[in-house]
Amino acid sequence: MSGxxxxxxxxxxxxxxxRPDYPAALFxxxxxxxxxxxxxWDCATGSGQAALGLAPHFCRVVATDASAEQIRHAGPHPLxxxxxxxxxxxGLADCxxxxxxxxxxxxxxxxxxxxxxxxxxxxxxxxxxxxxxxxMVLPGEMDAQLQRFYAETVGPHWPPERALIDDAxxxxxxxxAEIGAPAFAIEVEWALPRLMAYLSTWSAVKRYQAAHGNxxxxxxxxxxxxxxxxxxxxxxxxxxxxxRVGRRQA
Numbered sequence: 001m002s003g004x005x006x007x008x009x010x011x012x013x014x015x016x017x018x019r020p021d022y023p024a025a026l027f028x029x030x031x032x033x034x035x036x037x038x039x040x041w042d043c044a045t046g047s048g049q050a051a052l053g054l055a056p057h058f059c060r061v062v063a064t065d066a067s068a069e070q071i072r073h074a075g076p077h078p079l080x081x082x083x084x085x086x087x088x089x090x091g092l093a094d095c096x097x098x099x100x101x102x103x104x105x106x107x108x109x110x111x112x113x114x115x116x117x118x119x120x121x122x123x124x125x126x127x128x129x130x131x132x133x134x135x136m137v138l139p140g141e142m143d144a145q146l147q148r149f150y151a152e153t154v155g156p157h158w159p160p161e162r163a164l165i166d167d168a169x170x171x172x173x174x175x176x177a178e179i180g181a182p183a184f185a186i187e188v189e190w191a192l193p194r195l196m197a198y199l200s201t202w203s204a205v206k207r208y209q210a211a212h213g214n215x216x217x218x219x220x221x222x223x224x225x226x227x228x229x230x231x232x233x234x235x236x237x238x239x240x241x242x243x244r245v246g247r248r249q250a
């Protein structure tokens with residue numbers, strides 16, 4: 001997992017517009033684990049979803065991403081300082097950070113180098129949190145239809161690192177004093193076109209389109225319509241989150 005892989009840079013605007021936000025309770029819980037709340041570093045911030053969630057809880061948030069295009073589309077906030085920087089070289093001062101967060105991105109990193117950077121910038125006793133989410137859960141029979149699309153239609157086009165997401169980071173090396181975390185989930189109410197717009201941000205969908213010269217999403221939308229009802233009807237959808245949270249030893 002070495003080198004920056006810009007799977008999302010080419011569609012940063014759509015990524016910013018259609019990716020879901022993380023639950024506010026997650027950020028409140030993470031802040032509660034910190035002895036101080038002077039500075040949080042949101043690494044691989046993408047379009048800033050996690051950075052904006054951290055902002056109400058910290059005096060300052062530095063949000064970095066290796067993609068300048070992602071940073072260009074990040075949501076502004078007076079307490080968030082966006083910077084272009086790789087995960088393994090943040091540019092932050094030694095022992096300056098109270099919390100390091102990585103949302104849906106640790107599987108892309110050179111982990112030994114990233115962990116060395118985390119150990120350098122975290123204050124003694126500081127917190128590091130990696131989290132992600134896998135395939136969303138749809139109501140009823142539609143969930144099996146989405147599972148087939150995920151695993152069979154576009155499954156061969158997922159990058160190898162996606163296996164770490166499917167494993168919920170359980171096999172990821174994590175050299176910190178681990179803290180058990182409560183269960184969190186992203187919950188939204190979306191109409192069917194909004195769901196399809198989100199699915200269009202999947203890297204496997206983009207790679208399928210490039211490989212086959214056509215878009216697999218219209219066929220999926222037709223398949224889902226019978227169970228969805230009117231396409232403009234809002235449905236409750238959910239992504240369970242998985243977390244690895246740890247403390248830097250003093």
